Amino acid sequence: MSSEKIELPGTSLSEKDFEEGKILYNTDEMHAEFAWDTGVGIGSYLSALKDGVILGSYCSTCRKTVVPPRTVCEWCFRPMNHYVPLQDTGKIMTFSLCYVTWDVQRIKEPLIPAVIEIDGASSSHGILHLVNEVDPQQVHIGMRVQAVWKPEKEREGAITDILYFKPSEEA
Amino acid sequence: MGMRKVAVVGAGMTKFVRRALETPKELAWQASHMALQSCELTMDDIEAVCLGTAPDSFDGLHMNGEYLSDGSGGWNKPYMRSYVGGGTGVFVPIQGWYHVASGLFDVVLVVAEEKMSSYYPHAQAAFLTIFDHTTERPLKPNLLWIFALEMNRYMTTYGISKADIARVSVQHKRNAAHHPAALLGDAEITVEDVLKSEVLAWPVQRFDVSPVSDGAVAIVLAAEHVAKRLTDKPVWIEGVGWHLDTSYWTNRDLAYPRYVEYAARMAYEMAGIREPRKEIHIAEPYDPFDYKALHHLEGLQLAERGQAVQMYIDGTAGRDGDLPICPSGGLLGVGNPIAAAGLMKVAELFWQLRGEAGERQVPGHPRRGLAQAWGDLMQVGTVLIMGR
Numbered sequence: 005m006s007s008e009k010i011e012l013p014g015t016s017l018s019e020k021d022f023e024e025g026k027i028l029y030n031t032d033e034m035h036a037e038f039a040w041d042t043g044v045g046i047g048s049y050l051s052a053l054k055d056g057v058i059l060g061s062y063c064s065t066c067r068k069t070v071v072p073p074r075t076v077c078e079w080c081f082r083p084m085n086h087y088v089p090l091q092d093t094g095k096i097m098t099f100s101l102c103y104v105t106w107d108v109q110r111i112k113e114p115l116i117p118a119v120i121e122i123d124g125a126s127s128s129h130g131i132l133h134l135v136n137e138v139d140p141q142q143v144h145i146g147m148r149v150q151a152v153w154k155p156e157k158e159r160e161g162a163i164t165d166i167l168y169f170k171p172s173e174e175a
Numbered sequence: 176m177g178m179r180k181v182a183v184v185g186a187g188m189t190k191f192v193r194r195a196l197e198t199p200k201e202l203a204w205q206a207s208h209m210a211l212q213s214c215e216l217t218m219d220d221i222e223a224v225c226l227g228t229a230p231d232s233f234d235g236l237h238m239n240g241e242y243l244s245d246g247s248g249g250w251n252k253p254y255m256r257s258y259v260g261g262g263t264g265v266f267v268p269i270q271g272w273y274h275v276a277s278g279l280f281d282v283v284l285v286v287a288e289e290k291m292s293s294y295y296p297h298a299q300a301a302f303l304t305i306f307d308h309t310t311e312r313p314l315k316p317n318l319l320w321i322f323a324l325e326m327n328r329y330m331t332t333y334g335i336s337k338a339d340i341a342r343v344s345v346q347h348k349r350n351a352a353h354h355p356a357a358l359l360g361d362a363e364i365t366v367e368d369v370l371k372s373e374v375l376a377w378p379v380q381r382f383d384v385s386p387v388s389d390g391a392v393a394i395v396l397a398a399e400h401v402a403k404r405l406t407d408k409p410v411w412i413e414g415v416g417w418h419l420d421t422s423y424w425t426n427r428d429l430a431y432p433r434y435v436e437y438a439a440r441m442a443y444e445m446a447g448i449r450e451p452r453k454e455i456h457i458a459e460p461y462d463p464f465d466y467k468a469l470h471h472l473e474g475l476q477l478a479e480r481g482q483a484v485q486m487y488i489d490g491t492a493g494r495d496g497d498l499p500i501c502p503s504g505g506l507l508g509v510g511n512p513i514a515a516a517g518l519m520k521v522a523e524l525f526w527q528l529r530g531e532a533g534e535r536q537v538p539g540h541p542r543r544g545l546a547q548a549w550g551d552l553m554q555v556g557t558v559l560i561m562g563r
Contacts, residue, residue: 011355012188012189012190012209012356013190013197013205013206013209014189014190014191014192014195014197014202014205014356014389014390015192015195015196015197016190016192016193016194016195016196017192017194017195017196018194019194027196031295032235034235038308040308042309046309046310050309070423071426072423074423078421078423097328097425097428097429098331099324099327100319100320100323100324100327100376100378100379101374101376101377102320102323102375102376102377103373103374103375103376103377104317104319104375105317106299106300106303106315106316106317107297107299107300107317108296108297108299108300108317114377117314117316117320117323117324118324119328119425128426128427128428129425129426130425130426131310131425132310132311132314132316132320132425133314134314145327145328145331162313163309163310163311163313163314164313164314
């Protein structure tokens with residue numbers, strides 16, 4: 005039996021069918037609240053952020069430095085218990101100029117999410133963050149960037165203690 | 176390895192639409208009913224059911240597998256939902272395959288369903304919960320970010336232009352114009368149209384992306400002795416593979432999908448394939464975004480790194496080319512109800528290899544095809560090889 009010999013089932017609706025009340029529907033909102041324990045590895049990462057330091061962890065078996073730090077090495081499955089302070093500088097591995105927010109609102113000035121390879125971590129090891137204080141058209145892969153931190157008193161031990169990354173002055 | 180041969184003997188699907196009137200259960204039943212009818216079986220002949228559906232957050236229903244159980248025929252049977260994100264659609268037939276290959280069951284129904292439209296106002300926001308809650312979500316990421324970041328890394332690494340990548344979208348949407356289930360089939364679309372579409376998250380534009388969709392697909396699997404009684408044209412599952420890369424997705428180079436390579440190598444070895452570019456006659460790589468089809472063709476070893484786009488430039492990937500890619504129209508053209516989209520590719524191979532794909536039929540009596548899906552937070556690859 006070939007797929008196009010018959011009319012396939014499935015009925016398409018449009019937004020209008022809802023607006024004009026042609027179909028019945030109900031709506032609901034879920035209220036889900038969570039308090040996530042940060043755990044051992046990420047807990048150390050966050051408290052270091054509060055002190056203005058990006059922390060990684062080092063596996064002496066694999067000789068790898070990863071960021072964010074974790075308690076187990078994925079490669080050898082041994083404990084990874086050497087924390088290493090990294091630089092707060094790095095280079096852009098990849099980036100996007102994003103004109104929609106997480107809930108699909110349009111924005112004029114793009115957000116610039118990027119994966120930033122952190123200096124001191126192993127090659128290709130980076131974190132997701134935002135880039136700012138730059139003409140979006142000038143951003144490129146390989147661009148050197150540095151972290152812009154919240155004032156020390158306002159830091160709370162969160163990834164947002166780094167406001168964003170900006171092109172580094174050395175560049 | 177002492178495994179039994181397993182054939183696909185029937186397939187069915189609903190239309191893929193932006194918003195379906197039918198509930199998830201109703202969609203699942205429509206596809207299942209059609210699949211059973213196609214091989215003249217009833218639910219009494221089915222010994223077990225494998226269900227695939229992606230994140231519960233789309234439906235706002237926890238335990239979505241249980242919710243879908245009546246529509247997918249799971250009641251009163253061994254029944255289990257499997258889930259590997261976007262890779263689910265090709266994983267769930269693998270799950271069905273080992274149910275039968277192991278000797279546990281002779282006839283298994285495999286169902287994949289997705290209804291993304293219930294999440295309001297846009298399913299996009301449901302994806303926020305796939306990011307790490309402590310290190311990533313406070314940055315308010317959206318799903319487009321990871322694709323845009325990966326696409327930029329891919330095109331910059333190999334120096335591929337947006338205009339060339341747009342050829343993928345054009346060809347898949349043109350192919351889909353012949354698919355009766357298609358949501359975005361368009362025989363007239365051009366590269367210009369893609370390049371002029373709204374910029375969402377550069378380098379990703381609207382027509383680079385597959386649509387949010389509702390739909391369901393089902394197939395019937397049978398052990399050799401049953402399959403040969405049911406049909407003269409069984410389509411055998413010759414190889415399966417799946418593989419996972421690190422979930423720390425910022426800790427690897429996004430330019431190349433190694434996990435797809437490992438999944439493909441597992442499947443090729445099982446199928447006895449040494450030269451995939453000669454031995455695979457149709458490929459349905461996962462194409463939620465146009466560059467992803469290229470990325471995956473390279474991981475599947477069907478093109479050199481950075482060279483997959485040449486297949487679209489020189490016509491190799493066309494429906495009448497040497498290695499037709501996504502003759503169904505893929506996710507870009509037919510639509511992307513996540514788990515159902517992957518199983519749609521498997522159903523397409525079933526129809527193509529039996530010579531029943533009508534207007535979409537690839538010429539030259541193709542003997543072997545490959546379907547692949549990809550998912551989780553960019554790190555799972557699932558591969559299925561079928562032949563007649």
